[in-house]
Amino acid sequence: MLRALWWRMAAVAIAALLFYALEPGFHEHEEEVTDLAGLLAPTAIAYSLANLAGLAMVVLLAGFISADRRRGYYRIAFSHPTRPLALYALRWGLSLVLAMTATALFLVFGQLAAWGELRVGPLYLVQPLLFALVYGGLTAFFSALLPRGDAWAAVLAFFATDVWLTLTGEAGLQPLTPLLRQVISFVLPPHLAVSDVYSGLVAGEVLWPAALYAAGYGLFWLAAAALLVRTREWP
Amino acid sequence: MIRLTEVVKDYAGPLARLRRRPVRALDGVTLRVEPGDAVALVGPNGAGKSTLVRLLLGYLRPTHGTVEVGGLPPRAYVERHGVAYVPDVPAVPPGWTVRGALETYAALGEVAEAEARIEAVVERLGLAPLAERRVAALSRGNLQRLAIAQALLGPRRVMVLDEPTGGLDPEWTARFRELVAAWRAEDPERALLVSSHNLHEVERVADRVAVLEEGRVREVIDLRAPAAGVPAYRLEVEDTPGVAEAVRRRFPHAVAEDASPLAFRLEPGSLAELNAAVAGLIGDGAVVRALAPVRPTLEERLRAGRGAP
Numbered sequence: 001m002l003r004a005l006w007w008r009m010a011a012v013a014i015a016a017l018l019f020y021a022l023e024p025g026f027h028e029h030e031e032e033v034t035d036l037a038g039l040l041a042p043t044a045i046a047y048s049l050a051n052l053a054g055l056a057m058v059v060l061l062a063g064f065i066s067a068d069r070r071r072g073y074y075r076i077a078f079s080h081p082t083r084p085l086a087l088y089a090l091r092w093g094l095s096l097v098l099a100m101t102a103t104a105l106f107l108v109f110g111q112l113a114a115w116g117e118l119r120v121g122p123l124y125l126v127q128p129l130l131f132a133l134v135y136g137g138l139t140a141f142f143s144a145l146l147p148r149g150d151a152w153a154a155v156l157a158f159f160a161t162d163v164w165l166t167l168t169g170e171a172g173l174q175p176l177t178p179l180l181r182q183v184i185s186f187v188l189p190p191h192l193a194v195s196d197v198y199s200g201l202v203a204g205e206v207l208w209p210a211a212l213y214a215a216g217y218g219l220f221w222l223a224a225a226a227l228l229v230r231t232r233e234w235p
Numbered sequence: 236m237i238r239l240t241e242v243v244k245d246y247a248g249p250l251a252r253l254r255r256r257p258v259r260a261l262d263g264v265t266l267r268v269e270p271g272d273a274v275a276l277v278g279p280n281g282a283g284k285s286t287l288v289r290l291l292l293g294y295l296r297p298t299h300g301t302v303e304v305g306g307l308p309p310r311a312y313v314e315r316h317g318v319a320y321v322p323d324v325p326a327v328p329p330g331w332t333v334r335g336a337l338e339t340y341a342a343l344g345e346v347a348e349a350e351a352r353i354e355a356v357v358e359r360l361g362l363a364p365l366a367e368r369r370v371a372a373l374s375r376g377n378l379q380r381l382a383i384a385q386a387l388l389g390p391r392r393v394m395v396l397d398e399p400t401g402g403l404d405p406e407w408t409a410r411f412r413e414l415v416a417a418w419r420a421e422d423p424e425r426a427l428l429v430s431s432h433n434l435h436e437v438e439r440v441a442d443r444v445a446v447l448e449e450g451r452v453r454e455v456i457d458l459r460a461p462a463a464g465v466p467a468y469r470l471e472v473e474d475t476p477g478v479a480e481a482v483r484r485r486f487p488h489a490v491a492e493d494a495s496p497l498a499f500r501l502e503p504g505s506l507a508e509l510n511a512a513v514a515g516l517i518g519d520g521a522v523v524r525a526l527a528p529v530r531p532t533l534e535e536r537l538r539a540g541r542g543a544p
Contacts, residue, residue: 003335004328072326076385079292079313079320079395080344087343234294 001094005060009098012056016106020113023048045110045120046127046198049103053128054135054158056099061136062151064091065143065229074234085229092140092222096132103128127198130211133218134189140225144232161188190214236393236426237268237291242300244286244450260286262450263300270392273419273427275437277537278447284430285323287447288397291428292318304393312393317344319394319418323401323430325382329371333362333381336370340385349388356384359414361407375402383411387418394418396429400436412439434533444533456536467529468501468509473522481519485512500529 023045065088068074078084104125111118135154142150164184167173174181193210200207242264247257261283268274276284289295290302293310304312312318327336337356341349357363360380365373373381379402386394394415400408419425431437437444444456470489472478474497482489482499489499503509517523531539 004330071328072322072324073328075292075294075322075326076320076340076382077343078294079318079386080340080389081314081317082343082345083314233296234289 001091005094005098008060008062009102011059012052012099012102015055015059016052016102019048019052019106020110023110046124049107049124050127050131050194050198052106053099053103054131056102057095057132057136058139058151058154060095060098061092061139061143063143063148064088064095065140065225066146066148066150069235070147072235078234085226088140088229089226092136096136099132099136100125100129103132123201126201126211127194130194130197130214130218133215133222134194135218137218137221137225138189141221141228144225144228157189161191164188165191190217193217236270236272236305237266237428238301238303239264239266239287239290240301240303241265242287242290242297242302244283244290244295245298257298260450261290261297264447264450264452266445266452266455268426268428270424270426271419273429273440273442275441275444276428276430276447277432277434277437277444277533278453281449282447283450284447285397288395288428288430291395292320316393317389317391319386319389319391321379321382321386321396321399323398325378327370327378327381329369331370332367333357333370333373334366336381337385337388341388344389346389352388356387359387360384376404376407379403380407383414387414392422392425394425394427394429396427396431398431398433399429400431400433408436412436415440434537438533446537456533458533468503469498469525469527469529470501470513470523471495471498471525472516473497473524475520475522478521481516481521485516485519497524 068077074084077087107120107124108118111120135158138157139150139154142153146153167175168181168185176184190213193214196210197207197214200210242261243259244261245257245259251257264283264287266274266287276287278284286295290297291304291309293308293313302309304318305316307315331339334353334357337353338349341353346352357366360383362377362380362384365377370378370381379400383399386396396415400411403411415427419427427440429437429440438458442457442459444458446453446456470482470486472482479491479496486499486501486503489501492498492500501509503512513523513526
């Protein structure tokens with residue numbers, strides 16, 4: 001299974017390099033910045049890490065169920081005494097481990113490359129973990145539901161959330177009715193909840209409701225994917 | 236071992252469901268494959284053969300009726316015991332090597348002593364020179380051999396073959412039959428179900444043939460059952476002086492074959508009559524080269540069943 005994932009892991013490594021190059025927080029040095037908050041640019045780095053973890057899950061899981069269904073690989077594979085759900089769960093869990101390992105390595109080596117020392121610790125991995133759960137769950141659901149394009153659907157959900165939050169937050173627009181706004185915010189990935197969890201951790205408190213909501217969102221779609229795998233006929 | 240009882244399978248997308256216009260692939264199919272049985276499914280395209288095979292593997296569920304394999308719902312049986320399955324179009328990830336594919340399938344099936352088992356099937360299927368080749372680079376026939384190899388990895392009690400010799404050359408088709416016969420001989424309780432258009436192959440592999448037409452079992456032909464009456468015989472004699480007249484004397488209704496004046500079709504009333512006449516013929520100085528019953532081929536029986544000439 002790991003052998004089959006090597007090119008995806010290479011894609012994650014390339015994405016990590018891109019995130020490093022694009023993340024201003026890694027390129028601010030002591031002589032340029034006077035205050036500690038500016039030096040670490042914690043929020044920006046945390047978001048880069050979270051985006052990397054989410055993207056890693058999307059890349060590692062792209063087509064992991066839909067391609068099997070569409071190309072018929074399942075026919076031989078599942079004639080052997082194995083449970084499809086167990087196999088896909090293993091693949092999902094392995095992807096989560098790989099995504100978080102890549103994120104942790106990025107956090108350590110990013111800091112060493114930028115500053116020559118470690119300035120932030122494991123706290124910065126909470127937000128990536130929640131993002132990995134959210135986008136891992138969404139990708140799994142789309143992969144179980146759609147014949148193709150599952151990864152693109154997850155990426156679309158990411159950008160749709162960003163646009164929605166910009167419209168309703170920074171732009172101050174209030175489109176649609178309050179109920180519809182609530183429904184849309186509920187269905188889209190919980191970026192705000194993840195952000196709240198991170199802010200709470202930086203402030204020294206654990207915002208359990210926000211953390212559980214974000215994790216629950218990802219696990220809900222993961223459970224929906226499991227239900228689809230279990231109940232849908234194979235083509 | 237395999238039991239289908241009044242199985243109906245409808246295919247319907249959401250729109251067809253709303254309009255209540257599903258496509259009925261199987262319509263009340265009842266079929267039994269007992270331990271030790273080898274049953275073939277034959278029928279025209281669209282008769283429902285592939286649907287039936289997929290029901291047996293639990294990839295589809297019946298709309299009505301029940302499907303059981305080893306007393307369990309098919310998916311439960313497959314997940315617990317596995318089925319030796321060769322699909323009509325083998326799909327294996329193209330980036331895998333032949334050996335890598337077999338290792339993966341052996342791992343999925345938790346095959347005991349996997350390495351030795353893989354070596355054995357690689358050897359038996361002549362895949363050794365291709366073992367490190369990627370699946371994408373395999374010909375259709377070699378891919379089919381890989382599909383057969385993976386089916387032989389584990390100690391399964393049920394084998395399901397869907398057009399298993401597609402793409403195989405005549406030599407490998409013959410060796411495939413030997414492999415299936417050897418697989419059955421290893422355990423007399425093993426059950427085989429094969430779906431094929433190749434009637435010649437079906438006759439050699441199966442004990443019974445279920446003829447599917449428009450989603451229904453039209454008839455089940457028992458290939459191993461003895462003929463009901465005395466069959467016709469084909470007699471071939473050596474070319475000796477007056478032999479044709481001697482044959483006609485002993486068998487007044489003998490019909491000479493068009494292609495060979497020394498071969499005759501005989502229709503004796505009984506075995507005793509046949510034996511007496513042949514003894515008389517030999518007594519007359521004729522030399523018998525061959526005497527064999529003429530049984531209708533499966534193709535002839537199917538055509539007769541359809542009322543075709």
